[in-house]
Amino acid sequence: SQRFNALSADARWQRVWDERRTFAADDHSNKPKSYVLEMFPYPSGRIHMGHVRNYTMGDVLARFRRMNGMEVLHPMGWDAFGMPAENAAMEKGVHPGGWTRDNIATMKAQLKRLGFALDWTREFATCDPEYYGHEQALFLKFYEAGLVYRRESAVNWDPVDMTVLANEQVIDGRGWRSGALVEKRKLNQWFLKITAFAEDLLSGLGELKDWPEKVRLMQENWIGKSQGLTFRFALNDAAGTNEGVVEVYTTRPDTIFGASFVAVAADHPIAQAIAANDAAVQAFIEDCKRGGTTAAELETQEKKGFDTGLTATHPFDPFQQLPVYIANFVLMDYGVGAVFGVPAHDQRDFEFATKYQLPIRRVVSDGAKDAPEFDDAEAYTGPGILVNSHFLDGMDVEDAKREVITRAEAGGWGEGTTVFRLRDWGISRQRYWGTPIPIMHCDGCGAVPVPTAQLPVKLPEDVSFAIPGNPLDRHPTWKHVDCPSCGKPAVRETDTLDTFADSSWYFIRFASQPDDKPFDKAVAEQWLPVGQYIGGVEHAILHLLYARFWTRALQHIGMLDVAEPFAGLFTQGMVTHETYKSSDGRWLSPGEIENGIEVSTGQPVTVGRIEKMSKSKKNTIDPEPIVDQYGADAVRWFMLSDSPPERDLEWSENGIEGAWRFIQRLWRLVGDQGGGDAGEDIALRKVAHRTVKGVAEAIEGLQFNKAVALIYTLANAVEKAQPSGDRDAALATLLRIVAPMVPHLAEEVWAARGGEGLIADVAWPAVDQAMLVDDEVTIAVQVNGKLRDTLLMPKGVAKDVAEAQALASEKVIRVLEGKAPKKVIVVPDRLVNIVA
Ligand code: ANZ
Ligand code: ZN
Numbered sequence: 001s002q003r004f005n006a007l008s009a010d011a012r013w014q015r016v017w018d019e020r021r022t023f024a025a026d027d028h029s030n031k032p033k034s035y036v037l038e039m040f041p042y043p044s045g046r047i048h049m050g051h052v053r054n055y056t057m058g059d060v061l062a063r064f065r066r067m068n069g070m071e072v073l074h075p076m077g078w079d080a081f082g083m084p085a086e087n088a089a090m091e092k093g094v095h096p097g098g099w100t101r102d103n104i105a106t107m108k109a110q111l112k113r114l115g116f117a118l119d120w121t122r123e124f125a126t127c128d129p130e131y132y133g134h135e136q137a138l139f140l141k142f143y144e145a146g147l148v149y150r151r152e153s154a155v156n157w158d159p160v161d162m163t164v165l166a167n168e169q170v171i172d173g174r175g176w177r178s179g180a181l182v183e184k185r186k187l188n189q190w191f192l193k194i195t196a197f198a199e200d201l202l203s204g205l206g207e208l209k210d211w212p213e214k215v216r217l218m219q220e221n222w223i224g225k226s227q228g229l230t231f232r233f234a235l236n237d238a239a240g241t242n243e244g245v246v247e248v249y250t251t252r253p254d255t256i257f258g259a260s261f262v263a264v265a266a267d268h269p270i271a272q273a274i275a276a277n278d279a280a281v282q283a284f285i286e287d288c289k290r291g292g293t294t295a296a297e298l299e300t301q302e303k304k305g306f307d308t309g310l311t312a313t314h315p316f317d318p319f320q321q322l323p324v325y326i327a328n329f330v331l332m333d334y335g336v337g338a339v340f341g342v343p344a345h346d347q348r349d350f351e352f353a354t355k356y357q358l359p360i361r362r363v364v365s366d367g368a369k370d371a372p373e374f375d376d377a378e379a380y381t382g383p384g385i386l387v388n389s390h391f392l393d394g395m396d397v398e399d400a401k402r403e404v405i406t407r408a409e410a411g412g413w414g415e416g417t418t419v420f421r422l423r424d425w426g427i428s429r430q431r432y433w434g435t436p437i438p439i440m441h442c443d444g445c446g447a448v449p450v451p452t453a454q455l456p457v458k459l460p461e462d463v464s465f466a467i468p469g470n471p472l473d474r475h476p477t478w479k480h481v482d483c484p485s486c487g488k489p490a491v492r493e494t495d496t497l498d499t500f501a502d503s504s505w506y507f508i509r510f511a512s513q514p515d516d517k518p519f520d521k522a523v524a525e526q527w528l529p530v531g532q533y534i535g536g537v538e539h540a541i542l543h544l545l546y547a548r549f550w551t552r553a554l555q556h557i558g559m560l561d562v563a564e565p566f567a568g569l570f571t572q573g574m575v576t577h578e579t580y581k582s583s584d585g586r587w588l589s590p591g592e593i594e595n596g597i598e599v600s601t602g603q604p605v606t607v608g609r610i611e612k613m614s615k616s617k618k619n620t621i622d623p624e625p626i627v628d629q630y631g632a633d634a635v636r637w638f639m640l641s642d643s644p645p646e647r648d649l650e651w652s653e654n655g656i657e658g659a660w661r662f663i664q665r666l667w668r669l670v671g672d673q674g675g676g677d678a679g680e681d682i683a684l685r686k687v688a689h690r691t692v693k694g695v696a697e698a699i700e701g702l703q704f705n706k707a708v709a710l711i712y713t714l715a716n717a718v719e720k721a722q723p724s725g726d727r728d729a730a731l732a733t734l735l736r737i738v739a740p741m742v743p744h745l746a747e748e749v750w751a752a753r754g755g756e757g758l759i760a761d762v763a764w765p766a767v768d769q770a771m772l773v774d775d776e777v778t779i780a781v782q783v784n785g786k787l788r789d790t791l792l793m794p795k796g797v798a799k800d801v802a803e804a805q806a807l808a809s810e811k812v813i814r815v816l817e818g819k820a821p822k823k824v825i826v827v828p829d830r831l832v833n834i835v836a
Pocket of ligand 2 (some may be wrong): 442443444445446483484485486487488490
């Protein structure tokens with residue numbers, strides 16, 4: 001037969017699926033429901049290979065589940081707010097909305113060309129006022145429930161561009177555009193109380209059995225529950241600050257006898273009190289604020305301290321006074337903003353003590369050394385036995401922790417406490433292209449929620465990006481309103497929501513999207529939780545945590561009875577590609593090279609490492625021309641084959657050509673209808689049934705490369721087989737099981753064979769259990785009625801072969817001790833009994 005013409009087949013079937021709304025999910029169906037979701041894309045401009053791989057995986061699962069009688073929800077939409085649109089506005093003078101809509105149109109057309117079984121009837125973009133209006137309503141519900149609050153918090157401030165910067169826009173402490181040194185500024189900002197759910201979010205991880213272990217671990221670490229002791233040191237107030245005590249938090253109360261100083265954060269009340277009349281302290285505090293605040297930065301930055309002159313009394317030794325420092329590595333918003341330092345057993349304290357010549361005293365033995373003198377090059381943080389610690393000596397670390405907590409509680413100077421690393425979610429962004437926070441500020445009434453009837457608070461269209469800063473702030477009219485409660489002039493909140501808010505509930509809106517409310521509880525609960533969620537591991541922490549929080553918060557206020565939004569999670573690997581460099585070290589794209597030579601310069605090119613496709617390394621491959629050339633099915637097939645889906649997949653010319661050749665081979669194979677022969681071919685029949693079962697298991701287990709390998713096996717077997725009824729049946733089977741992966745080819749052949757309806761709606765082939773039975777039998781070998789060995793032999797093995805094999809068994813030879821058997825009885829396929 002002729003070649004498979006992918007281009008015409010792709011277009012034909014994509015149109016049919018669209019017109020018939022084949023993949024629109026029915027809320028009212030009484031089939032079992034399945035929700036398959038891939039992380040929705042940010043409309044950056046064009047679809048990239050990472051999207052193609054991600055969406056192909058979800059698509060195969062969605063199509064497979066449909067064929068298995070499920071009502072599948074497989075929606076798509078756009079995570080459309082965010083910085084890049086504003087950057088484009090600043091660079092190209094386009095409106096963020098127009099830029100975003102154009103990108104969505106382009107990317108939607110590109111997705112359609114891959115033939116994904118998506119329910120486009122539920123498509124939305126998070127920048128649609130209908131969507132963000134409902135988000136504002138949810139925000140206000142959370143506000144009512146006390147899950148939203150406002151407080152002062154530090155932002156990155158670019159003093160040249162006069163604008164707030166996101167963390168990603170601060171590069172080595174400088175603004176990404178201006179290059180100016182970034183300052184910390186305090187602004188009133190909105191927070192969501194994610195910490196109220198810290199314990200639930202942590203314990204909930206235990207039930208997420210279908211999540212990758214590593215993602216659960218990352219979430220666990222991020223939530224960071226630690227058990228410790230909060231206690232108070234009595235202060236010797238030489239500086240006259242009137243601070244009687246300093247409270248500290250420690251996770252290592254066992255090391256208390258190794259303490260050689262106390263340190264407080266720069267914005268701790270004690271530091272502030274001292275600074276009030278000491279310019280040197282003030283200058284030091286200002287200096288501290290310049291440093292970063294992330295844990296990583298705190299680890300690496302140079303440790304700096306200021307000796308306050310205060311001393312703290314050791315709780316177990318009234319004669320020991322510890323100097324109190326203000327230190328740049330102590331954070332105000334973790335624990336209680338103050339610590340005691342144990343240089344021998346904490347690396348930061350070690351560096352600090354080395355710098356300021358404070359004592360370094362060993363109190364935990366590493367097994368080799370137990371003298372108080374500590375001469376190692378770094379702190380010892382491992383387990384061990386307490387030494388040089390009075391009543392703790394001889395205890396292990398855990399026992400010693402408990403002992404100190406018990407004594408602190410008994411003495412009334414401290415309490416065992418649980419502390420979470422998780423911070424409340426700061427959701428204020430001083431940006432235009434996001435969901436306006438639906439609050440108004442009135443001088444008389446304070447923060448007033450926008451009345452529900454006035455939602456959505458829409459973004460004004462007439463904004464300019466000619467100067468930096470937030471256009472909402474300087475818009476002439478938008479923010480001026482009348483206070484809904486007293487009628488006096490008030491102003492709108494001009495901060496918008498972090499775009500992570502938009503992606504924290506989009507999957508609920510996909511499940512149910514009425515006009516008059518964010519979602520219908522009963523309808524959403526029919527679909528949720530998402531059965532299988534697929535996306536990049538880069539979202540393993542924040543997005544997933546925020547979505548888990550949002551869902552729990554909705555449950556808390558009674559809007560949705562679902563605790564965990566994603567029952568199954570899969571994080572796929574990246575698509576990688578070779579990199580190329582010019583003779584003078586510039587990255588080159590494959591298009592700039594011909595036969596190892598850079599076209600524009602004529603200079604030789606060096607092939608670099610295989611790396612994740614990225615614009616900066618110029619090693620991206622645009623999927624669209626590849627689809628033009630090879631068709632959607634070849635691209636899909638390549639995305640599924642070769643690599644386990646959790647691993648990286650290397651894009652290569654050879655790979656896609658191989659996929660294309662297989663598509664053509666499959667076309668010739670299944671396009672040949674067989675001869676209608678009546679003959680049997682049991683072996684082939686068995687291969688077919690096993691393949692059906694194996695492919696089903698592989699798809700459900702998201703092991704697509706395994707499914708592909710099994711399909712190759714069946715294709716090979718059919719190709720080799722002689723005409724028979726079983727061969728015809730195997731061809732029909734093959735067609736159905738490749739349908740989720742290469743749907744255009746499958747529809748084309750299905751139609752050519754006169755199949756009824758669409759193959760997308762056809763049932764997955766049934767497996768005949770009898771065909772799965774093994775071809776091998778286990779034969780028991782007895783000597784004088786006693787079991788001596790078991791042998792694996794082909795079913796129906798001849799009696800003399802079974803006898804010979806039994807007599808050749810090592811175990812039998814040992815028992816017979818060289819004597820010849822008197823008699824051998826063979827029960828076919830079951831038993832060989834040797835009478836000695
Ligand atoms: C004494 C000590 C001795 C500590 C020792 C550690 C090792 P994790 O486990 O990560 O929660 N700490 C407490 N509050 C802090 C703050 N606001 N800023 C910076 N560091 C702070 O860390 C808890 C430990 O970090 C605490 O236990 C405290 O130092 C420090 F051998 O106390 B530790
Ligand atoms: Zn008012």
